[in-house]
Amino acid sequence: MNTQSAEAKPIEEPNTINWWHELRGLALALLAVFAFQCGVAKQFYIPSISMMPNLLVGDRLVVSKYPYGYDWSSVIFHLAPRGTWRVLGATPQYGDIVVVVPRNRKEDLIKRVIGLPGDRIAVVNGQIVLNGKPVPQTVEPPVEIPADDKLTCENALGQGSCYDAFQFYRTKLPSGRAVYELPAFRETLPNGATYTIIDHLDQMFDHMPEITVPAGHVFLMGDNRDHSADSRVPSWESGLGGPVPLSDIAGRAEFITFSWDGSESWNPLTWWSALRKDRAWRSLRPPHAVTGSAK
DSSP states (O other), X not given: OOOOOOOOOOOOOOOOOOHHHHHHHXXXXXHHHHHHHHHTEXXXXXXXXXXXXXXXXXXXXXXXXXXXXXXXXXXXXXXSOOOSOEESOOOOOTTOEEEEOXXXXXXXXXXXXXXXXXXXXEEETTEEEXXXXXXXXXXXXXEXXXXXXXXXXXXXXXXXXXXXXXGGGEEEOTTSXXXXXXXXXXXXXXXXXXXXXXXXXXXXXXXXXEXXXXXXXXXXXXXXXXXXXXXXXXXXXXXXXXXXXXXXXEEEEEEEEEEBOSOOXXXXXXXXXXXOTTSTTOBOSOOBOOOOOOO
């Protein structure tokens, strides 16, 4: 009887995990995320009312790292030692919204650039005077801010809860929705950058004698002028204590990704209903207009 020898079958070895390969892949992925957040952009969360009406509590936005170069504050979690060094440094423009890492607080702040190096700046009755010329302000219709009672916060100047401060302006729309109708003004800086501010009180930081912004510094203010710990406010009152070094600027705000109204919880089923659907993908770069004379 003719027989044929069977071909030898390869012996299958049991599957094994190459842990070195897996750990290397994970390390490279983490390094890529770290590099992206250090050098390109990172997510930022708005926890306070200092930039209303343009930024609301609960907004999530993208902050780009590269427009002004790189410094210690650009590093994620600020792991680099604080210093004045900058690489590929550039100066912000009037009206830019920037993230600043103050020297007297643990948390980052977000403000608008009002004064550049060498500018003379004063505040008279709530109006900015820049290099001897009042920055134009025009009255706008009141802005409607959602009265989201779950988004309570302490205002920057320690004058009680932010919603107590606005209670006088609370009203109900015909739809039944509760809002704050707050006094608004349109401000236009020398380069034409224009944006809306809220100013509803006559308080001490509406009056500031003229100072000169030093070289390598910028003067920052919040759009919610009566509730912002900015360059007008002394450091012992949790403010920025004057012009801010460019090395403390961590990046420029670009756009809102999404916003929650405070009604969300750990349950993912609440996330969709908590979305402020009209805020996603809003640009945070100020539009530019033809400048005119101040009132």
